[in-house]
Amino acid sequence: METSSFASRFGADAGGAGSPVPERDVEAYQARGVVVLRGAFRDWVETLRSGVAAVMADPSPFERTVRPDDGSPPFFQDYCNWDRIEGFRRFVFESPAGAIAAALMRSAQARFFHEHVLVKEPGTTVETPWHHDQPYYCMAGEKTVSLWVALDPVARETSVEYVGGSHRWGRTFRPMRFNGTDLFVDDRSERVPDISARRDEYDLAGWEMEPGDAVAFSFRTLHGAPGNVSESVRRRAFTARFVGDDAVFRDLGGLGSPPFRDLGLRDGEPLAGPAFPVVHPGAPTGT
Numbered sequence: 001m002e003t004s005s006f007a008s009r010f011g012a013d014a015g016g017a018g019s020p021v022p023e024r025d026v027e028a029y030q031a032r033g034v035v036v037l038r039g040a041f042r043d044w045v046e047t048l049r050s051g052v053a054a055v056m057a058d059p060s061p062f063e064r065t066v067r068p069d070d071g072s073p074p075f076f077q078d079y080c081n082w083d084r085i086e087g088f089r090r091f092v093f094e095s096p097a098g099a100i101a102a103a104l105m106r107s108a109q110a111r112f113f114h115e116h117v118l119v120k121e122p123g124t125t126v127e128t129p130w131h132h133d134q135p136y137y138c139m140a141g142e143k144t145v146s147l148w149v150a151l152d153p154v155a156r157e158t159s160v161e162y163v164g165g166s167h168r169w170g171r172t173f174r175p176m177r178f179n180g181t182d183l184f185v186d187d188r189s190e191r192v193p194d195i196s197a198r199r200d201e202y203d204l205a206g207w208e209m210e211p212g213d214a215v216a217f218s219f220r221t222l223h224g225a226p227g228n229v230s231e232s233v234r235r236r237a238f239t240a241r242f243v244g245d246d247a248v249f250r251d252l253g254g255l256g257s258p259p260f261r262d263l264g265l266r267d268g269e270p271l272a273g274p275a276f277p278v279v280h281p282g283a284p285t286g287t
Contacts, residue, residue, distance in 0.1 A: 019103045020096050020099045020100050020103055021037070021100055021103040021104060025037065025104070026103055026104055026106065029104045029145075029216055029218075030106070031165070032164040032165055032203070032205070033162070033164060033165060033166060033167030033168065033217060033218040033220065033221035034162040034164060034205055034215060034216065034217040034218070034221050034223075035104070035215070035216050035217075036207045036209070036213065036214070036215050036216075037100070037147075037213065037214045037215070037216060038210075038213050039210075039212050039213060040096075040100065040147075040149075040212065040213065040214045041091075041095065041097070041147075041149050041212045041213075041214055042211070042212030043212070044091055044095050044149070044212070045151055045211045045212050047087040047090060047091060048087060048088070048091060048149060048151055048238045049151050049236065050087050051081075051085045051086075051087035051088045051091075051117075051238070052117050052119065052151065052236055052238065054085050054087070055078050055081050055085060055117050056076060056078075056117075056119065059078050060078055060079075060080065060081050060084075062078055062079050062080055062258060063076075063077070063078040064077045064078070065077065066126045068124065068125050068126055070125055072123050072124050072125045072126075072227075073121035073122065073123050073124045073228075074121055074124060074126075075118070075119070075120050075121070075124050075126035076117070076118070076119040076121075077116065077117065077118050077119075078116075078117045079114055079115060079116040079117065079258055080114050080115070080258050081115065081117070082112070082114070082115050088115055088238075091238075091240065092112050092115070092240065092277075092279060093277075093279060097147055097240050097242070097279070098110040098112070098242065098279030098280030099280050099281075100147065100216070101145045101147065101216075101240075101242035101280065102242075102244070102280045102281075104145050104216050105143040105144065105145050105242070105244040106143070106244075107143045107244030107245045107246075108244075108245050108281075109244060109245040109278060109280065109281070110242045110243075110244065110278070110279055110280040111242065111243050111244070111247060111271065111272075111276050111277065111278050111279070112240070112241075112242055112276060112277050112278075112279050113137070113139065113144075113241040113242060113243050113276060114241055114258055115238065115239060115240050115241070116238075116239040116241070117236075117237075117238055117239075118235075118236075118237045118239065119234060119235070119236045119237075120158070120225075120227065120228035120234070120235040121228065121234055122228055122230045122231055122232050122233055122234060123227075123228065123229075123230070123231060124227050124228045125227040126227050127224070127225065127226055127227055128160070128223075128224050128225035128226075129176070129192075129224055130163075130192045130193075130195045130196070130222055130223070130224035131173065131175075131176065131192060131222065131223070131224065132166065132167075132173055132219065132220050132221055132222045132223070133146065133219045133220075133241075134172070134219040134220045135172055135173060135174065135175040135186060135189055136175045136256050136257045137219065137250070137256055137257075138249060138250050138251065138252045138256045138260050138263075139243055139247050139248065139249060139250055139271050140247070140248050140250045141243055141244060141246040141247035141248060141271075142244075142246055143243065143244025143245065143246050143247065144218055144219035144220070144241075144242070144243050144244065144247075145216050145217070145218060145219075145241070145242050146216070146217050146218075146219065146239050146240070146241045146242075147214045147215075147216055147239065147240045147241075147242070148160065148214060148215045148216075148217070148237055148238075148239045149212070149213075149214045149237060149238045149239070149240070150209040150210065150211055150212070150213050150214070150236075150237055151211055151236040151237060151238060152211060152233055152234050152235055152236050153208075153209070153210055153211065153233060154207075154208060154209040154210075154213075154235060155208055155229075155230065155233075156206060156207065156208045157226065157229060158225075158226060158227075158228050158229055158230060158235055159206040159207055159208065159209065159225070160206060160215065160223055160224070160225040161204050161205065161206040161223060161224060161225065162204070162205045162206065162215070162217055162221050162222065162223045163195060163202050163203065163204060163205075163221065163222040163223070164202075164203035164204070164205050164221075165203055166202075166220065166221050166222040167218040167219075167220035167221045168220075169220075171190065172186070172188060172189045172190070173189055173190060173191065173192045173222070174186060174189040174190065174191055174192070175189070175256075175257070176192075192222065195222065195224065196224075219241070242279075243271060243276070247270065247271040248268050248269060248270055248271055249263065249265040249266065249267060249268065249269050249270070249271050250267065251265075251266070251267040260275065263275060
């Protein structure tokens with residue numbers, strides 16, 4: 001079994017007895033909605049790379065590859081493959097991801113929500129538009145975290161950027177497809193502000209990263225990314241998403257992304273069931 005050395009590197013700086021995350025990172029995450037975790041999954045890079053290769057060779061029905069009109073290389077995406085890709089399943093249940101997620105969320109429990117594979121080939125011009133993830137999801141709750149794990153070196157100019165503090169704005173932005181069309185109509189949401197045109201007005205965060213580094217960010221944190229300007233380096237990433245002990249089901253009628261259907265849950269009920277296993281604390285039970 002693979003293990004991560006992330007927790008052992010901090011000793012007395014860890015956030016309380018048994019915490020795998022330094023308290024300073026927990027506080028930064030709570031305040032800013034995003035924090036970088038250096039080397040958190042260094043020991044899992046090869047496992048996740050193998051899983052990404054397996055998914056790209058045999059994509060799921062959820063696969064979404066963007067092929068630019070300008071003929072530049074594609075941007076591959078796929079999700080919800082953890083139950084059929086052994087390396088992903090091992091990461092979910094055997095890596096420290098669940099414990100790290102619980103610590104960052106300040107939650108007694110971490111429940112796995114889903115995973116997302118993103119591969120920007122060298123030279124792709126496809127940008128990831130500014131958005132936050134919460135409106136796309138069939139859940140509600142304040143305790144959330146995504147762990148975006150770099151599987152290749154990421155230069156600062158190709159990194160995802162995050163708007164620090166935006167998770168606390170109390171605003172909901174319209175869920176859009178990355179081609180600019182509405183995923184579904186939500187009258188309670190608003191258009192995302194033009195972050196790129198007013199960069200100096202926001203607390204923008206982004207990092208140069210090495211394989212195994214991770215960025216943790218809230219489902220409500222605005223983020224976006226440029227194309228991959230590198231001529232030779234892919235930008236493979238594996239994102240694992242978790243919810244805490246306040247998560248409830250939000251009925252989107254199967255219109256969300258992922259389009260979870262037939263979960264047997266009613267609106268407002270605790271998010272539970274085999275599709276969303278508890279991964280911390282304790283052994284996986286599928287509950």
